[in-house]
Amino acid sequence: MATESGIGGRLGTVLEGFVPGLATMEDPVLPTSQARGHQNAEEVVINMEGDSQPSGNDNAPGAARTNTVPPRNGEDTPIGSGGLLDMRMMRVLSDSRLIIFLIIILAKVLYDHSLGLLVFIGLTGTFGHHNGTLKKQVFLKDKRRIPLLLLMLIMLFFSSFFVYFVFEEQQLYKCLIFLTPEFDTFDLWTVLWCAGITDYILKFITISLKCLVALLPNVVLSMKRKGRAFLTIEQASQLYRTLPPVPLWILYFNQNQETHFVAAYIFTGAYMISKAHVFYGKGLALKNALGQLFSEVQYGVTPQDDQIGDSCPICQDNFTKPIQLHCKHIFCEDCVGLWFDRERTCPMCRAKVADDPTWRDGSTSLFVQFF
Ligand SMILES: [Zn+2]
Numbered sequence: 001m002a003t004e005s006g007i008g009g010r011l012g013t014v015l016e017g018f019v020p021g022l023a024t025m026e027d028p029v030l031p032t033s034q035a036r037g038h039q040n041a042e043e044v045v046i047n048m049e050g051d052s053q054p055s056g057n058d059n060a061p062g063a064a065r066t067n068t069v070p071p072r073n074g075e076d077t078p079i080g081s082g083g084l085l086d087m088r089m090m091r092v093l094s095d096s097r098l099i100i101f102l103i104i105i106l107a108k109v110l111y112d113h114s115l116g117l118l119v120f121i122g123l124t125g126t127f128g129h130h131n132g133t134l135k136k137q138v139f140l141k142d143k144r145r146i147p148l149l150l151l152m153l154i155m156l157f158f159s160s161f162f163v164y165f166v167f168e169e170q171q172l173y174k175c176l177i178f179l180t181p182e183f184d185t186f187d188l189w190t191v192l193w194c195a196g197i198t199d200y201i202l203k204f205i206t207i208s209l210k211c212l213v214a215l216l217p218n219v220v221l222s223m224k225r226k227g228r229a230f231l232t233i234e235q236a237s238q239l240y241r242t243l244p245p246v247p248l249w250i251l252y253f254n255q256n257q258e259t260h261f262v263a264a265y266i267f268t269g270a271y272m273i274s275k276a277h278v279f280y281g282k283g284l285a286l287k288n289a290l291g292q293l294f295s296e297v298q299y300g301v302t303p304q305d306d307q308i309g310d311s312c313p314i315c316q317d318n319f320t321k322p323i324q325l326h327c328k329h330i331f332c333e334d335c336v337g338l339w340f341d342r343e344r345t346c347p348m349c350r351a352k353v354a355d356d357p358t359w360r361d362g363s364t365s366l367f368v369q370f371f
């Protein structure tokens with residue numbers, strides 16, 4: 001009973017306002033077991049006297065304030081373990097108030113931009129599906145399904161066309177070539193909208209180009225080269241995709257240029273410096289990818305006939321163009337080439353053989369270039 005009334009009292013304090021309650025709890029003192037015993041005895045005496053109100057003496061320096069005496073009128077908040085519990089409860093309550101407020105704001109934002117969000121969910125789903133499908137088809141090597149890759153090309157084209165058709169008035173396609181779409185003002189949401197749509201369409205174009213590479217017969221472009229072609233396309237795409245948001249953000253920063261020209265210059269300057277840094281990094285990555293594309297890459301040497309076993313450990317079939325890695329393990333050249341487009345180490349013994357395989361498996365970056 002004492003505990004229940006205690007919590008009731010504390011809740012009363014909480015509902016009356018946090019600050020006074022918190023002020024009493026800033027310095028919780030945990031009594032020793034000895035003091036506790038003394039207080040229990042005192043409590044018994046008080047109860048026997050039938051005096052449930054705290055006496056003035058309780059506040060005297062000599063009298064130990066207890067955490068076992070039930071709080072009265074919700075004013076005397078107990079200290080000690082009960083006090084700590086109160087603090088936690090108050091934090092939870094104040095946190096939950098903040099969370100409820102944030103949920104309300106979030107719901108309002110979602111409601112205001114529901115159409116835009118639905119479009120982005122659709123684009124994300126389309127991107128995820130095609131990205132995964134292409135990766136699987138690349139992994140299948142010669143057994144890739146050509147009709148499926150052709151269907152992907154058609155679907156990606158129509159998805160892009162559909163978005164531009166539905167929002168025809170905004171002329172969003174202009175962003176692809178760094179021109180300004182049709183908007184009266186460029187507020188934050190407009191810029192994010194234009195940059196987001198443009199980035200997704202550029203990603204669809206990237207996947208389409210990779211589809212075309214995957215469709216090429218292996219005699220035209222070997223598996224090993226295809227991995228490097230995917231990497232080059234991806235790095236070129238990432239470099240290009242850093243640019244379309246630039247004119248949009250410059251417009252946004254210079255909206256009130258007449259009245260706030262110093263701020264406009266500072267924001268534009270800071271943005272351009274950070275952009276130049278990102279652009280330079282992506283440029284170096286593309287240069288590196290092009291170097292890999294045009295250089296001859298050998299993962300190992302051709303083994304002697306007596307060294308070759310019955311079957312390739314990867315495809316479990318007879319060896320085609322066997323190759324021996326520096327760890328002495330032997331695989332088909334295409335099998336191990338495909339493996340090193342995903343991993344750096346030998347599939348048998350984990351010895352490090354290849355460099356970073358990122359983007360050589362035909363996948364495209366999930367990152368949306370809003371900035
Ligand atoms: Zn093989």
Ligand SMILES: [Zn+2]
Nearest residue numbers: 327329346349
């Ligand atoms: Zn090995």
